[in-house]
Amino acid sequence: MDLPLIAPNPPRLSQLTEALSRVEASGTYSNHGPEARAFEREVTERLFGGRGATLAVNNATTGMMIALADAVGARGRGRMALMPGFTFAATAQAAWWAGLVPLVCDVDPDDWSASAREEERLLQRHGAGIAAVVPYATFGHAIDLDRYRWMAARHGVAVVVDAAASLGTIDAAGVNFGAGAPFPVVYSMHATKPFAVAEGGLIHCGDAGVIERLRAAANFGFTQPRIATIPGLNAKLPEVLAVMARARLETFDAVSASRGAVVRAYRENLSDRLTLQRAAQGEQAHGFFPVLLPRGSNRAGVSAALAREGIGAGAYFSPHLGEQPWVRDVAMIEPLPVCDDVGARVLSLPVTDTMTPADAHRIALALNRIVAAPRVAAVPRAIDHHETLVVGGGPAGTALLTATAKAGVLPALSRGLVIVEAGTTLGSGRLGNYAITSDSSADTFLTAVANNPHAEIAALVDHPATARVAAYRHGLGVPLVEVGPMLDALGDRLAQVVRSNGGQVMTGRRALSTRQEGGGWCTRIEDVATGTITEHRARHVVIATGGHQPIDRLAAQEVAGEPLSALAGGRLLQSDAVLSVGGTQMVADLIADARDPRIAVIGGSTSALTTIVALLKAPLPLGEGAITLLHRRPLRPFYPSAAAAQEEGFSDYGPDDICPVSGFVYRLAGFRLEARDLVQRMLGIDGRVPDPRVRLHRIGANEDARAREVIAQADVVVAALGYRPHALPVLDRSGTPIALSADVGGAMVDRHCRVCDAAGAPIAGLYGIGLAAGFVPWGRLGGEPSFRGQANGLWLWQNDVGMMIVDQLLGTQAKALTG
CATH class of the missing domain: 3.50.50 (FAD/NAD(P)-binding domain)
Known part of the structure; x- marks a missing residue:
């Protein structure tokens, strides 16, 4: 391949014999030796305009680790580090090794760095639960450090910038990105980076005191000779690598100019069918040139076509951080629709020291031609036929799956199952957007995973999101902002089980309506991103779309x-x-x-x-x-027994207010x-x-x-x-809307969770669960006879109510298979 994606070109040790002789003569090979110190002074002066101070370390990952550990201190351990999803695994690894829980958020669709809106939303939501923000300067892009300076002051969080690919990025002031920043900015000198050494990293900060503290942390925490007084590890840059770094610095201006010319050739010649990262002011360093292919492209086919023409290509970062298996086990992951889109379409093109603008022109023309060819377009998937289609993957939809998983029948239900969710993940839906405490205990959420028959779900007991919920075991409920991440993690594992047993999970899809057809239902589903509409046929449909407070209800409501x-x-x-x-x-x-x-x-x-x-x-x-x-x-307050009520002197209840199954007073109404x-x-x-x-x-x-x-x-x-159900429009065989009980002020479902028409008759094959569905417990489910209204509760949904629906679904399915 004559134009490989990566062609490492660090300084040649064979040409640095004089400097190597200096190392040998000094007798110092590490421990912040004279070559490393000289490099630090030179790079501070030449790249950072003499501002602040710089520390050379053995690699950027250990640099991130010590910078984060120093920034958050012992009180930060167990709290969260907010970072974007479109980054390298090392960002999350460094935070985890520093004792922090990665909190992964979505990115901006233009520059692919952390979304400012998402960062602010999560900082408001989690408050002191976030100890640090770890922005990534994506592919060397100069992010707005003034915003992070303001963020640190307003929210009281530490900031450590992952600028691994940013040595050589020149900002609008004419100095290297990060110069004089009030917080640590960490760079890589890996052989594949623009500032190519064999290995190594730099930490720069406008506060020289921070750098001196990190210097001690990089040397086992020794602030006095061989006396550790702060946390530390061995992160020192060896002298031989410092020699190579000094040599790279001497030629770096010329290398950066050459790479910059290649990048400009790409920007001038690539087709407007390809999406480019938004350019920042100044000059951006590039280890490669990233583009986004048109939606629907076959990236593997594009890469193979380029390879046939001698052109290397890659896909940094795909899978993105939120798709890395280890990260999913230890991190709190927010919905990542932009990361999903960018990660699915990103293609990395070569930018090497030896390339010329003519090479970039050749690659651009080849890629333009390939993406225009119809042979690389993805083949649309045919319409599916299912046993059961669940509309909604929020708390109610996942509770249905949880009930099935706890009963050991989720694999059976998954065969022929499809779940449709408008968001990017199953789990919390909008629940995490509420700044209140749940009306369910911590144990209600924890029992969803404890001793679950599925090992991947049971393993969530050790997940950091579960630990945060468990911390409220003895409190009055759990803040919903803490519940959301756990439900998202649970939804992710439930989706794994469904897929592994033949079911489908369709996120980013919105159900528009469902129509009676034959012996089942035909549901129109819209792709949220593209607007494409498909129809999916299923024997049963379960509506788990949640509730809302309709504005028109206010107009009809009377008071006094x-x-x-x-x-x-x-x-x-x-x-x-x-x-x-x-x-x-x-x-x-x-x-x-x-x-x-x-x-x-x-x-x-x-x-x-x-x-x-x-x-x-x-x-x-x-x-x-x-x-x-x-x-x-x-x-009326709830009481666990009549005796408990009497003990407190509460007597405003009668025999009909006591649940005959549990003995609870006001079990449902309280x-x-x-x-x-x-x-x-x-x-x-x-x-x-x-x-x-x-x-x-x-x-x-x-x-x-x-x-x-x-x-x-x-x-x-x-x-x-109160709330009314988000009922899915239901049509008869002719396409005429069927008036539902919920449309005329009644409950959406009957005592068997079957959706009812306006006359109260159940509609075959249509079920409902969740907020405002209107289900009232009966029989062995318990509840006081005096109760009038509807019962909503995660415990019911993920136990008896969920299984009430599943038993009907599987019973019908079994009859169909044996009939």
């Missing part, structure tokens, strides 16, 4: 005989918005000008009480009586965890003292003037009126 929308006007919010990440800050902004702010919360559901809990926790200027809860039904604690305080149960900031008002008849007065005087009115 008047429309709520008229009473509240522009001061009206839905509880879903307040409970989401950033929701209480929105409330703070709305009441900022009020001298004595007043908030009215309307509803008697868990969401109403949880809204108040969130407002009380937030740093809001709430005085006495600032929040009023307007509710119609009595507020508030739990944080909501229960607030209700007990507000009712003064067992001598508890009410929170003075909260008032209760039970709405009476239409002439309830006090309720109208509370709403009129409120600066913010929060409607917590």
